[in-house]
Amino acid sequence: MRKGVVISSSVLLLILVMLTSSELVAQQDRHRRPPPRPPKEAIDACIGKKEGDSCEFRTPVGKTIRGTCRRINGILVCVPDEPHERHKPDNFQRDSEKQRVTLSNVASICKNPEPTVSNIVDTGQNRTYHDKQELACPKKGEDFYGQDAHYQGAQFAYRNNGDGTVTDLNTGLMWQKKPDFVKRTMAEAEAYAKSLTLAGYVDWRLPTIKELFSIADFRGNIRTKTPYINTNYFDFEYPNIAEGWRIIDAQYRSSNRYVGTTMRGDRSAFGFNFADGRIKSYPIAGRGAGRQYVRCVRGRTYGENDFVDNDNDTITDRATGLMWMKADSRRTMNWKESLKYAEDLKYAGYDDWRLPNVKELQSIVDYSRAPDAHSAKARSAAIEPIFELTTEESWFWTSTTHIENHFGYYVCFGQGLSAEKWRGKLMNAHGAGAVRSDPKSGNPSHWRNGLGPQRDQVRIYNYVRCVRNNKPLNKPDAGDSQ
Numbered sequence: 001m002r003k004g005v006v007i008s009s010s011v012l013l014l015i016l017v018m019l020t021s022s023e024l025v026a027q028q029d030r031h032r033r034p035p036p037r038p039p040k041e042a043i044d045a046c047i048g049k050k051e052g053d054s055c056e057f058r059t060p061v062g063k064t065i066r067g068t069c070r071r072i073n074g075i076l077v078c079v080p081d082e083p084h085e086r087h088k089p090d091n092f093q094r095d096s097e098k099q100r101v102t103l104s105n106v107a108s109i110c111k112n113p114e115p116t117v118s119n120i121v122d123t124g125q126n127r128t129y130h131d132k133q134e135l136a137c138p139k140k141g142e143d144f145y146g147q148d149a150h151y152q153g154a155q156f157a158y159r160n161n162g163d164g165t166v167t168d169l170n171t172g173l174m175w176q177k178k179p180d181f182v183k184r185t186m187a188e189a190e191a192y193a194k195s196l197t198l199a200g201y202v203d204w205r206l207p208t209i210k211e212l213f214s215i216a217d218f219r220g221n222i223r224t225k226t227p228y229i230n231t232n233y234f235d236f237e238y239p240n241i242a243e244g245w246r247i248i249d250a251q252y253r254s255s256n257r258y259v260g261t262t263m264r265g266d267r268s269a270f271g272f273n274f275a276d277g278r279i280k281s282y283p284i285a286g287r288g289a290g291r292q293y294v295r296c297v298r299g300r301t302y303g304e305n306d307f308v309d310n311d312n313d314t315i316t317d318r319a320t321g322l323m324w325m326k327a328d329s330r331r332t333m334n335w336k337e338s339l340k341y342a343e344d345l346k347y348a349g350y351d352d353w354r355l356p357n358v359k360e361l362q363s364i365v366d367y368s369r370a371p372d373a374h375s376a377k378a379r380s381a382a383i384e385p386i387f388e389l390t391t392e393e394s395w396f397w398t399s400t401t402h403i404e405n406h407f408g409y410y411v412c413f414g415q416g417l418s419a420e421k422w423r424g425k426l427m428n429a430h431g432a433g434a435v436r437s438d439p440k441s442g443n444p445s446h447w448r449n450g451l452g453p454q455r456d457q458v459r460i461y462n463y464v465r466c467v468r469n470n471k472p473l474n475k476p477d478a479g480d481s482q
Helices: 002-020 022-027 040-044 186-195 209-214 335-344 358-362
Strands: 054-058 064-072 075-080 158-160 165-168 174-176 251-257 268-273 278-283 307-309 314-317 322-325 395-402 407-412 417-422 425-428 435-438 467-469
Touching: 040 054, 040 075, 054 075, 186 251, 209 251, 209 268, 209 358, 335 395, 358 395, 358 407
Parallel strands: none
Antiparallel strands: 054 064, 064 075, 158 165, 165 174, 251 268, 268 278, 278 435, 307 314, 314 322, 322 467, 395 407, 407 435, 417 425
8 A cells, every 4th residue: 555655646746846847957967867757647648639638547546637738858748737735835826926837737726615516517627817817726805716716516527438429427418429520500410410320329419508518628728729628538629720710610519599690680509619618609591601510419408497586585596406696786897806796795694605607607598588589578688587687788707717818707698799880789799698708807998899800899897696505515595495
């Protein structure tokens, strides 16, 4: 047993020493012995992968180590996300503005996050950020406490069935492991799913946007070519830029058609981009119609809400086990203010509210509604009327950071507006129910022309709807017996 523990520690120590000493080694005597070779397990974990891909391996004593493939001394090796305790000084990297290089390796990882009691799969995010970059994990009561990494939901749990399918052990859904990476129109995608026979099953379908979102991993980063999906289980490819695609064109179709219109009056349908981590509604007909990838799914539909009004200004979703504020914050805030508002909130007799992560907040979107819906009956914000809204065209902050730009994710319950106008009105570029990201602070007037290819409207000041565990370990809540 003693020998096994030593081996396990050395696996992590070896990688960390190589990471933190690379600059020093270059300055040392050339005649010194070369740096040690990384452990075989860490090298094997990155076979067939690219730098920046997620990875995992088992130590000789059976401990699973998760990390990221990085090139060290010419070798692609799985570097642990969480360094060994012996290499983390207590006061390491407190000044995040001055120490950028090694902060991400140690200080921003939050240990022992508070559990959330729901069946919503976690985002995977375990690092903390402020407005511009990573931040040493704040403690309760400090600025920026209460973000995604401070709370942990159901962890990713998959089973490779060995027949071209992957089962999500949280949702019960069975997924197509390897898409054929053919981009299809909406009609072609629906026909493909209907005709698919895989692993002996013929009941494959296009996933709903909530199902597609459930397998998203928010440790993704387009800058490091880290996809928003676990490539240990799901096959993923970036588009071929030689064929005229952009590297970010890894959008996957869902079955949810938008009930209004986007862009310049286009009929559209929602999709999730596993390259850049956003939801939008993409045109499916007319001049702007495009093609997207398809990853089929089978099983009982996941993500259908079951809301109950607890008659105490709270709403319980019995489908997820979460309790929500019935009203919103009534005022807009920047991201830092939103975190503090949620952590300090005393509402309906409870003081354990938090800012929801991006998956939690997206779980209460009603994709059958939109302010610009064709049907008058569906014409409202993309949320059930059981909830109260200050403004129909409102966007709401989440606690999740969009790592590649350090913006904060928000969910559009109103239209996903552009700063560009069409027929005298701001253009609905993405649809109500879109998931985008905004600068966490600053002056919105500095962004009059919007952001990105569709010139996304930048608000910075968004609303807040807090959430809490409906079933804490120490006491029952109103709504538990419903």
